[in-house]
Amino acid sequence: MYSFPSKPPIPIYTSEHSGAAGPKGSQPFTITQSEGALVYEEDLLIPHRKAYYLLVFVKQNQGRHWVDMTSYERKNRTLYFTAPHQILVKEAPTPFWGTYLTFTNEFLTLQQNAALRELPLILNPHNGHELLLSDADWTFVEEMLAKLSAEYQRPGEWQHRMLTAYLTVLLTYLSRLYTEQFTGGELSADQLLLQTYRARIEESFRELHEVSAYAEQLHISAGHLSEVVKAQSGRPAIKHIHERLVLEARRLLFYTPLALKEIAFDLGFSDASYFNRFFKREVGVTPAEYRSSIRKMYH
Known part of the structure; x- marks a missing residue:
C-alpha cells in the first residue's frame, strides 16, 4: 500500500x-x-x-x-x-x-x-x-x-x-x-458538556491522565463530570482518556518505528513497563504484538 x-x-x-x-x-x-x-x-x-x-x-x-x-x-x-x-x-x-x-x-x-x-x-x-x-x-x-x-x-x-x-x-x-x-438531532446541554470534555482531552491527553484535572479546567466537580459523561456516552469518563491514549499509541505503533519506551514517554508515561501493562489491559495484546499484527494486516 x-x-x-x-x-x-x-x-x-x-x-x-x-x-x-x-x-x-x-x-x-x-x-x-x-x-x-x-x-x-x-x-x-x-x-x-x-x-x-x-x-x-x-x-x-x-x-x-x-x-x-x-x-x-x-x-x-x-x-x-x-x-x-x-x-x-x-x-x-x-x-x-x-x-x-x-x-x-x-x-x-x-x-x-x-x-x-x-x-x-x-x-x-x-x-x-x-x-x-x-x-x-x-x-x-x-x-x-x-x-x-x-x-x-x-x-x-x-x-x-x-x-x-x-x-x-x-x-x-x-x-x-x-x-x-x-447523532440524529440537536445537542442537549449534557451532550455539549461531553463534547467539550472530549475536546479538552484532545488538547491535553499527553499531560493530563485523570478526570479530576479536566473537571478543574471545566470548573465543575469530578463527580458531576463523571456522571454526565457516563450517562451520555455509556462509558466512564476515565475510559475516554484511556481511549485517546490508546488511539495515539496505535498511530505511533503503526506509522512510526519509534521504540516502545519513546512512545511511552511521548504519551506521558514515565515508566515504559507501566505503558506496556496499560496497553495490554486496554487492547488485549502488548504494544509489540499489536505492531507486528497490524503491519502484517496492511501489507
Whole structure:
C-alpha cells in the first residue's frame, strides 16, 4: 500500500505543503479553488499530520486516502474534514475539482472566532471525517465558498470580520448536518458538556491522565463530570482518556518505528513497563504484538 517512514517523528506540514492546488505559505486562514489540477506532493504520500484544520469540498475527484487507520474512497459532492492531530496519507495523485479551506488553532483562538471552537464539526466528538451533502446542501455550500473566496481576495480593514461572518455561517450549517448524520438531532446541554470534555482531552491527553484535572479546567466537580459523561456516552469518563491514549499509541505503533519506551514517554508515561501493562489491559495484546499484527494486516 505504502512504505513506512524511515525516521521519526511523523512530519507535521503547514499550509505551504498542501499541494499544487492548495494554499501557499503558512497562514491562519486560506481558501483555494481547483479546477482539475493534478494535486501531487510527494510528502503527502507518506503518513503525516497537518498543522491546521482542513476542509476539502470535493466537487469531483477519484482515489483513496487514509485517516488514521481507516481508508476512504473519495465521493463527489462530499466534504472531507480533518483536525491537526489526525494522521493522513494519500495513495496516489489525482485530478481535483473543488475547494480547500484551511484555518489554524491560532485563528480559532482569536476573540471574534472563539465561538467556532465549540461547533460540533470542530469538536468532532464522533471522530468523523466524511460528511455527505445533498444537492441543496451542496448549492448552499458553493454559495458560501464563493463569498469566502471573493472576500479572501479583497484585503482591507473589514476583511477579517467578513471572513469570520461567512465562515461562522458555513461551519454552523455544516455542524447541523454533522449532528444529523452522526447523532440524529440537536445537542442537549449534557451532550455539549461531553463534547467539550472530549475536546479538552484532545488538547491535553499527553499531560493530563485523570478526570479530576479536566473537571478543574471545566470548573465543575469530578463527580458531576463523571456522571454526565457516563450517562451520555455509556462509558466512564476515565475510559475516554484511556481511549485517546490508546488511539495515539496505535498511530505511533503503526506509522512510526519509534521504540516502545519513546512512545511511552511521548504519551506521558514515565515508566515504559507501566505503558506496556496499560496497553495490554486496554487492547488485549502488548504494544509489540499489536505492531507486528497490524503491519502484517496492511501489507
